[in-house]
Amino acid sequence: MTILQFILWSVLKVAVVTVVMLLAVAYTVLLERKLVGRIQNRWGPSRVGPFGLLQPLVDGAKSFLKEDIIPTCVYRPLYLIAPILALGCALISIGVVPFGEPVSIAGSPPLFQIANVNIGLLVILGVTSIGVYGIALAGWSSNNKYSLLGALRSSAQLVSYELALGLSLVGVVLRAGSLNLRKIVEQQSTQGILTWNVFGGMQFVAFFIYLMAAYAETNRSPFDLPEAESELTGGYHTEYSSMKFAMFFMAEYANMITVGCVATLLFFGGWTSPFGDLIPPSENVFFDAGLSLFWFVLKVFAFLFLYVWVRGTLPRFRYDQLMNFGWRWLMPLAILNIVGTSLWLAYR
Amino acid sequence: MHLILFIVFAGFCLAGAINLLLQSHPINSALSLIVVMVSLAVLYLLLGAEFLAVAQVIVYAGAIMVLFTFVIMLLNASREERTLGSRAALRVGFPAVVAILAIIATVILHTQGLGVARLSDGITSTEELSAVLFTKLLLPFEVTSVLILIAILGAVAMAGHEEQGTGNRDQGSEKVSERTGEK
Numbered sequence: 001m002t003i004l005q006f007i008l009w010s011v012l013k014v015a016v017v018t019v020v021m022l023l024a025v026a027y028t029v030l031l032e033r034k035l036v037g038r039i040q041n042r043w044g045p046s047r048v049g050p051f052g053l054l055q056p057l058v059d060g061a062k063s064f065l066k067e068d069i070i071p072t073c074v075y076r077p078l079y080l081i082a083p084i085l086a087l088g089c090a091l092i093s094i095g096v097v098p099f100g101e102p103v104s105i106a107g108s109p110p111l112f113q114i115a116n117v118n119i120g121l122l123v124i125l126g127v128t129s130i131g132v133y134g135i136a137l138a139g140w141s142s143n144n145k146y147s148l149l150g151a152l153r154s155s156a157q158l159v160s161y162e163l164a165l166g167l168s169l170v171g172v173v174l175r176a177g178s179l180n181l182r183k184i185v186e187q188q189s190t191q192g193i194l195t196w197n198v199f200g201g202m203q204f205v206a207f208f209i210y211l212m213a214a215y216a217e218t219n220r221s222p223f224d225l226p227e228a229e230s231e232l233t234g235g236y237h238t239e240y241s242s243m244k245f246a247m248f249f250m251a252e253y254a255n256m257i258t259v260g261c262v263a264t265l266l267f268f269g270g271w272t273s274p275f276g277d278l279i280p281p282s283e284n285v286f287f288d289a290g291l292s293l294f295w296f297v298l299k300v301f302a303f304l305f306l307y308v309w310v311r312g313t314l315p316r317f318r319y320d321q322l323m324n325f326g327w328r329w330l331m332p333l334a335i336l337n338i339v340g341t342s343l344w345l346a347y348r
Numbered sequence: 349m350h351l352i353l354f355i356v357f358a359g360f361c362l363a364g365a366i367n368l369l370l371q372s373h374p375i376n377s378a379l380s381l382i383v384v385m386v387s388l389a390v391l392y393l394l395l396g397a398e399f400l401a402v403a404q405v406i407v408y409a410g411a412i413m414v415l416f417t418f419v420i421m422l423l424n425a426s427r428e429e430r431t432l433g434s435r436a437a438l439r440v441g442f443p444a445v446v447a448i449l450a451i452i453a454t455v456i457l458h459t460q461g462l463g464v465a466r467l468s469d470g471i472t473s474t475e476e477l478s479a480v481l482f483t484k485l486l487l488p489f490e491v492t493s494v495l496i497l498i499a500i501l502g503a504v505a506m507a508g509h510e511e512q513g514t515g516n517r518d519q520g521s522e523k524v525s526e527r528t529g530e531k
Binding site for chain 1: 349375379382386398399402403405406409410411414415417418421422471473474475
């Protein structure tokens, strides 16, 4: 494959993944509004299109058409960079996620993944850690006390829970012996659901820690203190309007999807079927590829459902509770999990 | 291809470093430092050290610099005043810096067998790196970790003393220094 072909394929893959990701973000918002509506015993959006299915389009048009206000006292360069940084980092990290089996057609590089990196897991962690700056700078450059408080809370929360999140993944990496996301999935796909890391791999403690830390990392309820609307009006994006606000909004939901993808890949066997070899693979390559894609999407959807369910059910933590929980419970638990997994791997 | 990337990111790195010195607002300087660190990570990647590159981004650009910006935001540090600098700095400082750099450069140029680094497609995998780290370099590795542990304990102890002295007023600084220690 020449370098030109490689570049063309990469551009194509990036374009497709970005469009699908943005659509997924739009419909995750709709899913959340519908589900929270049902949990609170109301209908949610139901007027635009059948079952309110066209609501995301209308919302998007609304954000485009709203007046874009830049308050006079903001620090302009950083105020403008912050939403780009937030959304950019949220979209970049999906680049190393494998969505399905490595199929290739007509001499193409493997489809369903933009880049198969040796250290894919670390790349995701690195890009998310840069994403913090989007929020921190937005709060600081807005010159608004609520924004600043929201940004401070958010960056403190992200830095604290990143540690527990990273440590919870070490058990999985120890079992797979690799940081490559593909290898991690292949390692747990041998016997279907029995060898998934969360069950057969005995990583359920790690999964619990990952789930808690991921809620905090994405600023989602019950850890949504950075934008606690009852105390901070809007948190770090109080002073943002129109598309700039929408970019923060999209970044949050894109991060949710990435976190769901990573959980699926690391703990739930990625794109592999839960039935393992009980269903023999069919002759048709395209059918198999579609099936792997189906399992992946189904698992990620289950995570998004859980996200919304938790949001509809649990009250918000207090700030000191949040810090205590992260440092005094999750982190020691994650370290114990690493020690336990290493001992198990050494003496089994 | 590698050479083009090297030149581009080395340029970013230098531009970030110069911008860091020229900016008068601390937060701009901090952001330039992040640019420097991320470009350095790309240079490491070009040399085939993928783990080092990502570790650089996660630890330095992602964690330590967040604390820097955090402190700048908390203190709400504003523009620093421009002074022309003292005469002593101009007369002694600059020649001294040039002399030290010259000595270091001559020592490096005259030493044989320092090894060479080449831009290449070859990548040192994390497995190879950890094998070397935990067999050949085990003692330095462990000594460094003990050193960091001592620093953490020191930071926690100092924060604890401060709180006893001033009562409950200064809880925030305790939390910040705890976090600095952990990283």
